[in-house]
Amino acid sequence: MNIETFKYDNRIVRAFAIATVIWGIVGMLVGLLAAVELFYPGANLNFQFITFGRIRPLHTNAVIFAFVGNGMFMGIYYSLQRLCKARMFSDFLSWFNFWGWQSIIVAAAITLPMGFTTSKEYAELEWPIKIAIAIVWVAFAVNLFGTIAKRREKHMYVAIWFYISTAITITVLHVTNSMTMPAGWFKSYSMYAGVQDALVQWWYGHNAVAFFLTTPYLGLMYYFLPKAANRPIFSYRLSIIHFWALVFLYIWAGPHHLLYSALPDWAQSLGMVFSLMLIAPSWGGMLNGLLTLRGAWDKVRQDPVLKFMVAAVTAYGMATIEGPLMSIKTVNSLSHYTDWTIAHAHGGALGWNGFLTFSVLYYVFPRLYKTSLWSTKLANYHFWLGLLGIIFYIVPIYVAGITEGLMWKQFNKDGFLQYPNFLESIIQVVPMFRLRSIGGTLYLIGVFMMAYNLYRTAKAGQFEPDTEAQAPALEKVEAPHGKLAFHRLLEGKPLFFTALAVVAILVGGMVEIIPIFLIKENVPTIANVKPYTPLQVLGRDIYIREGCLGCHSQMIRPFRSETERYGEYSKAGEYVYDHPFLWGSERKGPDLAREGGRYPAAWHFNHLDDPRSTSPGSIMPRYSWLLTQKLDRESLPARLAALRRVGVPYPDGFENGPAQKDLDAEAAKIVADLKQGAVTCEPDREIVALIAYLQRLGTDIRSAPVAAQ
């Protein structure tokens, strides 16, 4: 037997580990600021770059792609080498992956506060950064497959399957959802419109949770949990079922984000049914993790690594039963748009991703520095503080979410809305927002404690850049004819395995997405619905820039409580020119789908300048810079041309002259309207465009027949 000696690369693992801690702190600090702004809107100091609408995507992107992303790379680079008994395929690609990823994070941290956003949740970054993401991700995938190809261990352990599914599915999701038409370096319009855009976005959004926050972390669980407990996984058979059922089912469940929306009913039902089916593999995986500790629970008491892991796997179980329950249409009718969704997301994020990341950090750091953890006691304090933080975060927010949902739906005995003013529901839950920020603070203090503990561990030990290892060279063994079991063949051949995994993830996506594009009846056209005017296009882009959809939906569901409050329910045909769709997923303010004409222009002016002047108790931030900043009308031709390219029927040449005249005329009209409300404003200010857009919303079908083909 030919024994080979080789070295594992620890430098790259350390780099990702440090980045994980740093970006974790940054992302959570931004989250805390966002949480404070929700009960103290002045916390942005009237500074547009840190206003809630802009830092919400910064927070989500930072914790998902910077904190969890780096954590994922840290765990994969550590475990993959050891499972393959091989150094990473290419050190160059490893470092390209590292520095490329950090550059993307920095680019996001600069562009998102500046308002450069596509508005699509968890895919907000503009097109040049999206291209960079694709390149860096492909480099990671090549490194992953290259390492697998040169492995010395014949079999691919289940963790590697999860890594493979992550690499390929994120590629498919990112490319499909990033199809945009540039209108300058920092502006683009989604190729898809309205319902189709919504379906593609939530197919992406849901599966980003699945294949960025879940599958790679399950791979980490399957590697680090047995390592920390020093015993094999409870049932390898169950892990096989867990993997295939999960990757096959997850992809179908995206439409559960769009229940009761204008998405066709059959797609909603598929999303709901497959979400419920997901409980089976998810709980199989959770039980597999927890049962691995059978007979070793004494270790959990002593070892903070295992403590964090047990809590993380339990949080995974809680989140994966709650998610399917929220996908049941009746439950969703109450939970959707409320803070319940935020509580659900944070149970998974803080518990599953956060705690598993911490456990891997506590596992990896002492091993990289060839020493013991500096303080187990401090790590234990971190655990309990983190757990308290999670409870103080999610319990108030569950209460807030259910309160909002019930208040929005409550009718009095005469059949009128009990709380006709939306603001009443928000004022009611503001104390919960305060409590939530305390929970977040506790959690963040725990992270600082961990950072200090890891720093002291590093100081106490000596870093080992390469770990020497030995393994026999992989010999090519010819299979006896017909004797090789199918699965052994499968996991012995990465390419074949990958091809099957691709088929498994593509089936669900294709069955749902293709009909929405091909069957015309899915989006009935409405004759009265017309493209936005030039001024409204610019106003809509300001709406996107300011992240208004972070708090305001534009999708009225077909419930009496909603039609009473907002007007006629939304139809698919109303959104055919919406590139991108702006349905939103959360209501901290009322739905705006029928906002046009509800209030005079001057009300909007005063409200945007100081929301509390028109709505006492409002938690909306001031947008006073809109009153002074000049409208960027020079970009109008490029924007209109891009919109035409994605299918909005502006006549040829419209953007070269007629559009500017059209814009001037409409701006003059808005200024005249403002004057009636005793407000004077220059016609070239941003607020004029935004008011034009808001006054247009939902007015197309006000006098129209519902569906004129």
Next chain:
Amino acid sequence: MEEKIICSMNGVGIYGVISICIFVAFFTGMLLWAGTKKKGYLDRMGSLPLDSGEIKSNDQLNPE
């Protein structure tokens, strides 16, 4: 009420039926197939992470 919102669609019902059939077939097949795995193979696969091949193993570091 929902019938009014979502206009009738010809032929899409078949997608639901096909999807459920695909799922049932996939899940049943996978359960049966996972059931055929031999114990020796499963034990060996399960113990893969425990041997990292490191010459001076760091695996048993005392957390204290």
